[in-house]
Amino acid sequence: MKNMNTFKQYFTFLESLGQYILLVWDVLIATLKTPPSFRLVRDQLYSIGVLSLPVVAMTGFSTGLVLAAQSFYQLADKGLAGATGIMVAKAMITELGPILTAFMITGRVGAAMCAELGTMKVTEQIDALRSMSVDPNRYLISPRFFSGVFMMPLLTIFSVFMGIFGGYLLSIYFFKLAPTNFWDPVRYYTTFFDCFVGLFKSLVFGILTFSICCYKGMQTQGGAQGVGESTTSSVVICYTFILFTNFLITLGLNTLHSAILRLFE
Amino acid sequence: MIIVHDLFKKFGSLEVMKGLNLTIQSGETLVVLGRSGVGKSVLLKHILGLTKPDAGYVEVDGINITELNGDSLYEKIKNMGMLFQGAALFDSLNVEENTAFYLKQHGNPKTNKPYLAAEIEERVKQSLIMVGLDGTQKKMPSDLSGGMKKRAGLARLIAYRPTYLLYDEPTTGLDPVTAMQINELIVATQKELKATSIVVTHDIVSALTVADRLALVEDGKIIHIGEPEPFMQIDHPTIEALRRTVAVDPRSLRRLKDA
Numbered sequence: 001m002k003n004m005n006t007f008k009q010y011f012t013f014l015e016s017l018g019q020y021i022l023l024v025w026d027v028l029i030a031t032l033k034t035p036p037s038f039r040l041v042r043d044q045l046y047s048i049g050v051l052s053l054p055v056v057a058m059t060g061f062s063t064g065l066v067l068a069a070q071s072f073y074q075l076a077d078k079g080l081a082g083a084t085g086i087m088v089a090k091a092m093i094t095e096l097g098p099i100l101t102a103f104m105i106t107g108r109v110g111a112a113m114c115a116e117l118g119t120m121k122v123t124e125q126i127d128a129l130r131s132m133s134v135d136p137n138r139y140l141i142s143p144r145f146f147s148g149v150f151m152m153p154l155l156t157i158f159s160v161f162m163g164i165f166g167g168y169l170l171s172i173y174f175f176k177l178a179p180t181n182f183w184d185p186v187r188y189y190t191t192f193f194d195c196f197v198g199l200f201k202s203l204v205f206g207i208l209t210f211s212i213c214c215y216k217g218m219q220t221q222g223g224a225q226g227v228g229e230s231t232t233s234s235v236v237i238c239y240t241f242i243l244f245t246n247f248l249i250t251l252g253l254n255t256l257h258s259a260i261l262r263l264f265e
Numbered sequence: 266m267i268i269v270h271d272l273f274k275k276f277g278s279l280e281v282m283k284g285l286n287l288t289i290q291s292g293e294t295l296v297v298l299g300r301s302g303v304g305k306s307v308l309l310k311h312i313l314g315l316t317k318p319d320a321g322y323v324e325v326d327g328i329n330i331t332e333l334n335g336d337s338l339y340e341k342i343k344n345m346g347m348l349f350q351g352a353a354l355f356d357s358l359n360v361e362e363n364t365a366f367y368l369k370q371h372g373n374p375k376t377n378k379p380y381l382a383a384e385i386e387e388r389v390k391q392s393l394i395m396v397g398l399d400g401t402q403k404k405m406p407s408d409l410s411g412g413m414k415k416r417a418g419l420a421r422l423i424a425y426r427p428t429y430l431l432y433d434e435p436t437t438g439l440d441p442v443t444a445m446q447i448n449e450l451i452v453a454t455q456k457e458l459k460a461t462s463i464v465v466t467h468d469i470v471s472a473l474t475v476a477d478r479l480a481l482v483e484d485g486k487i488i489h490i491g492e493p494e495p496f497m498q499i500d501h502p503t504i505e506a507l508r509r510t511v512a513v514d515p516r517s518l519r520r521l522k523d524a
Contacts, residue, residue, distance in 0.1 A: 026335075033336070119356070128353035130315050131346060132367045132425075133339040 020215045023137070027145055027214075030138040036146075040139070044147035048109050052155055055108055059100050060092070060159030064166030067091055071167075072175050081175070085182035086189050088167030093190065093198045097160035099246055102205035105152060106238040110213035113144055114234040117217025118227040126218070141218070145210045152206030153199050160198065193257055201249050208241050266291050267312060267429070267461070272321035273485075274307060281307055282318065283485030294455055294462040296472040298507070299482035305465040306350065308482070309431045312463065313345055314338045325429070343371065346427035350434045352418035354406040360417050361402035364389045367425040392420040395457075396450055412443035419450055423458070430454065432464040436471045448474040469507045473497075 071087035117140065120126050129136050164186070171177040216234035220226050267289040274282040281304030289295045299305050310316040312323050314330040322331035325341065333341055346367075354363050365385045372379040380388075393399045396416040401409070409417060415435060422430060435451060436444035448471050455462050455475075466472055472479055473493050480490040481503060489499050497508060 030335075123351055123356075124349045124353040125355055127310065127315055128347070128349055128355070130339070131313055131342070131349075131431075132370065133343045134366075134370050135335070135339060 016219075019219070020211070023141075023215050023218065024211050027137045027141050030135055031142045031146065034138060036138055036143040040143040041147055044143045045151060048105070048144075048147050049151040049154065052105060052108055052151075053158065055104050056101055056155045056159045057162045059104050060097065060162030061166040063096050063100055063159075064088055064092060064163030064168075065170050067096070067163065068167035068170040068175075072171065072177075076175075081177060082181045082185060084171050084175070084177065085167065086185035088171075089164050089186045089190050090194060092160045092163035092167075093194045094201075094250075095246070097163060098156050098198050098201035098205060099242065101156045101159045101202065102152065102209060102242050103239065105148075105155060105206075106209045106213070106235055106242070109148065110209045110238055111231050111235050113148075113210070114213040114217040114220075115227055115231045117141075117214060118220030118230045121218060121220045122223055122226055136218070141214045145214055148210035149203065149206040152209070153202040156198060156202035193253075197249070197253050200253065201246060204245055204249060205242050208245060209238050212238050212241065266326065267463070268324040269308070269312070270321050270324065272308070272311060272323070273319045274304065274311070274316070275319055281485055282321075284321070285482070285486050287480060287487050287490075289461060289463055291461050292459060293477040294451075294464065294475055295478050295480060296464045296466060296476035297480050297482055297487075298467060298469070298472055300503075301467065303482045304485060305467075305482055306433050309347060309433055309463065309465055312429075312431060313342055313347060343374070344427050345429040345431065346422040346425065347431040348415070348418050348422055348433060348435055350437060352406075352414035354409075354414055354417055354421070356406055358406075359402065360393070360398065360404050360406070360409070360420075361389055363406070363417060364392055364420050364424045366421065371425075388424055389420075392424040393417075395423055395453070396420045397446070412439050412446070415439065415443075415447055416450065419447070419454065423454055426458050426460075428458075428460055430458070430460045430462040432462065432466075434466055434468075435464060436466065436468045444468065444471060445474075447471075451475045469510050473511070 067088045068084055071084045072081060075081055075083050075087070117126075120140070126136050126140075129139060168179075168182055171182050172179055213234045216230045216237070220230040222229075267287075269285060269287040272282045272285040274280075281302075285304075285308065287295075287297075287308075297305050297308065307316060311318055312325070312330070314323070314333055318331060322329050324330065325345070328341060330338070330341060354360075355366065358366065365388070368380050368385050368388060373384075389402070390399060393402065396419050398413060398416050398420060401413070401417070406414060406417070419435075432451060435447050439447065451462065451464065452475055454460070462475075464472070464475055476493055478490060478492055479496040480487050481496075481501070482488070483503060489496065489501060489504065491499070497504065497511075
């Protein structure tokens with residue numbers, strides 16, 4: 001009996017995975033055949049990008065402050081206060097910028113997107129769209145998905161700048177570091193590779209967040225309870241995948257980078 | 266003409282269709298009666314191609330709808346429309362935008378060009394006048410009552426004038442006066458568009474008001490079909506229960522179509 005249940009769970013997981021891949025594929029094909037209208041994309045860009053600016057700014061700025069404070073307190077007594085800037089910049093660019101932005105966007109936009117699509121599903125609005133010969137993949141999902149994937153790296157860049165700015169303000173005005181002490185290591189030791197890692201992560205997180213939230217929304221069943229369950233699970237799945245993928249990308253890209261460097265030595 | 270061939274459909278362990286066969290002639294209004302949960306709404310979704318059967322198929326004007334997918338399906342069902350049980354108005358659009366939705370999405374099929382804004386406005390106004398909702402153009406669906414939502418849903422259908430109209434429980438949950446208004450609208454729409462209509466309901470008064478023919482679904486199949494008066498005389502426990510519900514001789518119900 002226990003084996004049967006385990007088998008059923010594996011089967012359900014594989015079925016969901018198949019449906020998820022199929023949805024992403026259908027959305028790509030639908031978009032390539034007929035791209036969504038500019039108006040729909042513009043509305044989503046505004047909703048995902050512009051309206052998320054305050055929350056992303058606040059997250060980035062406060063993270064930068066904390067990073068600067070922690071770095072300074074840990075390093076100053078060892079005579080390494082000058083490393084505060086590079087600690088903030090590296091951490092923000094490669095790890096905290098992409099991760100925290102993805103978390104905030106999942107919570108603010110992804111969950112709302114899942115709930116909206118889920119409500120449309122359970123109130124037959126998706127069926128109504130299809131009954132009027134409008135493909136929901138093209139009309140609803142494509143603008144949301146592509147706007148989200150486009151906006152995630154931009155919001156991450158914004159968050160990173162806010163973080164570094166926060167760290168700079170604290171270091172200069174509170175810890176009384178000289179501006180050059182903060183900036184010089186940042187300029188010398190922040191590499192193109194760091195920026196690439198951050199942007200690559202944010203792009204992958206964007207793809208994961210928006211595809212998972214749209215998929216969970218479209219799979220919603222039942223009434224209000226079903227919408228609640230879908231929304232909760234979409235956020236949990238997104239967070240889990242973001243964290244795990246972050247580890248894989250960090251490990252993978254750094255290993256690759258080291259190998260390439262060795263080749264040219 | 267719509268022909269439903271030997272349809273089978275199962276949801277989990279629940280078998281809702283067990284070889285359902287049905288033919289709907291062009292221009293007629295067929296009412297499908299049956300208890301809740303017998304698969305009446307599922308039948309409509311099969312006819313639109315929104316749900317795929319486990320076996321069997323649906324033919325619309327000689328084309329097998331069941332085997333179509335994606336754009337080819339959407340192209341084929343452009344001349345079909347459905348009034349959903351809860352009206353299924355788009356929450357984020359007001360009544361005017363809901364009514365104009367199809368027209369804006371697909372443009373004018375005769376010229377293959379988008380409609381002019383004035384044309385859309387006029388068509389929306391006409392549709393809303395027909396359902397008695399002129400003046401509510403800027404209201405959001407959340408501001409409308411249940412009956413108004415149904416009428417707005419009907420206006421959305423009328424606006425694009427489909428050849429096939431599918432109604433899912435159009436009078437369920439409405440007060441008798443509003444229910445009768447909806448019935449009148451269904452008959453008026455049928456006359457105006459000369460469409461083929463399929464109405465799914467368990468409201469026998471509504472059924473007798475709008476139907477050219479009635480069909481009874483039970484145990485996943487159509488078990489009786491016929492014109493209203495002979496249909497109501499059939500000796501069957503469900504039809505006997507329907508007769509008691511009406512509590513009048515069906516012949517005394519003055520059918521709006523004959524009026």
